[in-house]
Amino acid sequence: MIWLIARRWPDSIRKAILINVVTAVITVVGAAYSSANGGPPQFYLAFLIFGGAQLIVLTFDVFKLVMLKPSTER
Numbered sequence: 001m002i003w004l005i006a007r008r009w010p011d012s013i014r015k016a017i018l019i020n021v022v023t024a025v026i027t028v029v030g031a032a033y034s035s036a037n038g039g040p041p042q043f044y045l046a047f048l049i050f051g052g053a054q055l056i057v058l059t060f061d062v063f064k065l066v067m068l069k070p071s072t073e074r
Contacts, residue, residue, distance in 0.1 A: 023054065024054035029043075
């Protein structure tokens with residue numbers, strides 16, 4: 001869904017960060033409530049698990065953008 005909204009934007013580090021932050025928030029909130037097991041939502045646990053995974057994805061996205069950026073030096 002987020003990709004459909006942001007696909008018209010030019011690829012940039014800002015776009016990658018925005019998309020990763022939005023998806024991380026959605027994932028952490030969903031995981032916190034799904035791991036509650038009848039108690040309070042487990043935001044800390046969900047953030048540790050899924051926040052770290054989203055940080056890895058963001059690292060690869062930014063690395064890809066930096067490596068594919070056309071060089072202006074010749």
